[in-house]
Amino acid sequence: SEMMNYPGVLFGDEExxxxxxxxxxxxxxxxxxxxxxxxxxxxxxxxxxxxxDHECFTLEEALDKLKYGMKILIxxxxxxxxxxxxxxxxxxxxxxxxxxxxxxxxxxxxxxxxNQLVKRAIGLGYDLFDVLRMACxxxxxxxxxxxxxxxxxDKADLILVDDLVNFQVKKTFIEGQLVAEEGKSFLDEKxxxxxxxxxxGEVSAEAFQIHSDDPSVEMILALDGQLITERATxxxxxxxGMLIPLPKEDILKISVINRYFEAPIASGFISGIGLTxxxxxxxxxxxxxxxxxxxxxxESMARAANLLIREKGGLSAVNQKEERSxxxxxxxxxxxxxxxxxxxxxxxxxxxAKEMGSTLTAxxxxxxxxxxxxxxxxxxSDKGLFDAEKFEFIK
Numbered sequence: 001s002e003m004m005n006y007p008g009v010l011f012g013d014e015e016x017x018x019x020x021x022x023x024x025x026x027x028x029x030x031x032x033x034x035x036x037x038x039x040x041x042x043x044x045x046x047x048x049x050x051x052x053d054h055e056c057f058t059l060e061e062a063l064d065k066l067k068y069g070m071k072i073l074i075x076x077x078x079x080x081x082x083x084x085x086x087x088x089x090x091x092x093x094x095x096x097x098x099x100x101x102x103x104x105x106x107x108x109x110x111x112x113x114x115n116q117l118v119k120r121a122i123g124l125g126y127d128l129f130d131v132l133r134m135a136c137x138x139x140x141x142x143x144x145x146x147x148x149x150x151x152x153x154d155k156a157d158l159i160l161v162d163d164l165v166n167f168q169v170k171k172t173f174i175e176g177q178l179v180a181e182e183g184k185s186f187l188d189e190k191x192x193x194x195x196x197x198x199x200x201g202e203v204s205a206e207a208f209q210i211h212s213d214d215p216s217v218e219m220i221l222a223l224d225g226q227l228i229t230e231r232a233t234x235x236x237x238x239x240x241g242m243l244i245p246l247p248k249e250d251i252l253k254i255s256v257i258n259r260y261f262e263a264p265i266a267s268g269f270i271s272g273i274g275l276t277x278x279x280x281x282x283x284x285x286x287x288x289x290x291x292x293x294x295x296x297x298x299e300s301m302a303r304a305a306n307l308l309i310r311e312k313g314g315l316s317a318v319n320q321k322e323e324r325s326x327x328x329x330x331x332x333x334x335x336x337x338x339x340x341x342x343x344x345x346x347x348x349x350x351x352x353a354k355e356m357g358s359t360l361t362a363x364x365x366x367x368x369x370x371x372x373x374x375x376x377x378x379x380x381s382d383k384g385l386f387d388a389e390k391f392e393f394i395k
Contacts, residue, residue, distance in 0.1 A: 002031035002054075004287065005374045007391050009048050010041055017048070024049050029143055035228050035375060038064045046070045052142070054100050057082050057226060062089055071096050071142065074134075076117055077103040079365035081225050083117060090121055094130035098138045103365055106335075106343035107350070115167040128164060148175075194329040194336060198259050198312040203305055205298040207265045208255050210243040217243065218385065218394055220254065220370060220378050222272030224360050227369045229272075231378040236269055245269065247276050247296040247357075256371050257291040257305055258382040259283065259313075259332065266384045270294060270370065276357030278319035279304040282364055283332035286372045290382050294367060308332075315364050317352050324349050 003009060008016035023030050034045055035055035046068045054073035056062040057080075062072045066089075074097060076083045089097055101113040114135050121131045140147050148154035156176035162168040172180040179186050215238050221230040236251055237244045245253045254270040273280075279295025281304035291308055295301035300318055307316040307325040313332020316325040326345050328335055335342040346364075353363040360366050373379050376388045385394040 002033040003050055004033040004372070006032075006034040006037060006041075006045055007374060007388075009045050009050070011391075020049055027144075032070065033374075035226075036061060042070075043068045052098070054102055055080075055227065057085060057228075059085055059088060062086055066093055066096055071098065071138075073098045073100040073102075074117065075100050075102045077101060077365070078105040078108050079103065079225055079360070079362040079369075080227055081361075083120060087121060087124060087126075090126045090130060090134070094127070094134065095138075097134045098142065099135050103368070105346055105350070105362065105365060106339050107347040109339060110343045112169075115161070115169055119165070119167045122165060122167075189338075192330075192336070194331075196312050196329060196331055198309070198332060200257070200259055200262055200309060202309050203257060203265065203302055205302040208253065208267050208298040208301050210253075210267050211241055212243050213241070215243060217269055218378070219251070219269035219271060220380060220385075222270060222360070222366055222370065224272070224366070227372065227375050229370070229376070229378055232271060234269070234271065243269075245296055250274055252294050252296060253298070253301065254292070254294045254370060254380050255301060255305075256285070256380050256382045257293070259290050259309075263382065266380065266382050268380055268385045270380075272360075273363065273366070274357050274359035275353075278317065278356045280315075280317045280353050280356075280358070280363060280367060281305050281308055282315050282367050283308055283313040283328065284315070284364070284368045285370070286368055287374075288371065288382070289332060290371065292367055292371050292380070294370075315346070315349055317349055317356065319356055322352070324352050 005016055030050045032050040032053040033055050034053055038061055042065055052071045052073055053065055054075040074083055074086045099114050099117045118131055118135050148157040156173055158173050159169050160171040162170055215235050217236055218233050221232045237246050245251050250271050252270055252273055252275055253267055255265050255267040257265050273294050275296055279293055279300035281291055281293035283289055283291055285292040291305050293301045293305050303318045304316045308314050311325055311327040314326045314328040326349055371380055373381055373386045373388055379386050379388055387394050
């Protein structure tokens with residue numbers, strides 16, 4: 001699994017290094033997750049045994065990590081998109097690269113994933129076989145996967161594409177069996193249980209209130225297409241001894257609700273989401289997957305959160321006229337519906353959030369990273385604002 005807690009690696013956290021040693025003794029490659037890490041800290045992180053990173057968002061950062069022997073995965077997800085910045089590496093370091101689709105929403109998956117990156121790379125004039133090795137060979141070799149590589153005696157694991165320009169997949173074979181054709185899967189559907197941990201009752205609007213005499217507050221600045229955030233100090237509105245958002249200035253409230261047991265709601269402020277009405281909420285909120293909600297007022301935020309509490313997890317969006325939600329019954333993270341169904345539903349709620357003013361490419365994907373405490377610079381936890389650089393709560 002990926003080692004997100006790179007501060008723990010750098011600061012010698014005992015539990016983090018115990019996990020790394022277990023992976024090494026088991027012969028497992030360790031994936032990295034260290035956006036922005038460069039220089040000596042990057043070297044130290046890599047020397048701990050971490051072999052890849054899919055979080056590079058500048059060419060300079062990727063080159064720095066390559067210098068220390070780390071392999072780079074060029075990632076293009078729904079929110080974080082790094083292909084444009086990193087594709088020059090295909091010419092200079094083709095043997096050290098792979099492609100990935102990290103945190104990709106179901107409506108985007110219906111359009112494709114790795115094949116889209118291959119098409120873009122070929123369209124930019126990169127060598128066909130360099131690109132195909134990145135897509136097909138390097139992952140199998142690096143992760144020691146039991147997958148055929150079309151050598152004599154291998155399993156027939158392959159795709160048939162229309163041509164070597166567009167890479168539209170026509171047929172998919174696994175161990176010689178045709179499992180999909182023209183976008184239709186022939187795999188049998190599996191029935192399964194829906195394990196979940198959701199142990200709280202509905203919340204009131206009053207629980208989101210922030211009482212303070214000082215309207216100057218530190219807040220999160222969300223960045224479109226990035227997991228990292230910036231921090232800003234801005235002045236919010238005051239009313240009856242409470243701090244309230246200023247939607248016209250793109251200053252909204254963000255709250256995290258512990259879903260595992262009853263606890264006070266942690267609230268603060270965020271800019272960069274862009275909502276001008278209502279609220280959006282999600283239980284896809286790395287790493288603890290509590291409820292994270294952003295809105296223009298406490299009442300809307302409570303309505304959005306309570307939709308998810310009733311569903312025991314999912315995505316929601318509300319305004320004065322409408323309420324929409326997608327239930328994610330498997331741990332509050334996954335749907336039990338087919339991709340075609342959940343993809344259509346996600347596309348609709350994503351469009352609804354944008355109708356409510358969000359200017360983000362993927363509002364719910366960005367929201368999912370606002371509680372990820374190990375990614376700089378500032379995030380919101382169920383215990384309050386957290387400084388991910390100093391690794392301490394902000395008072």
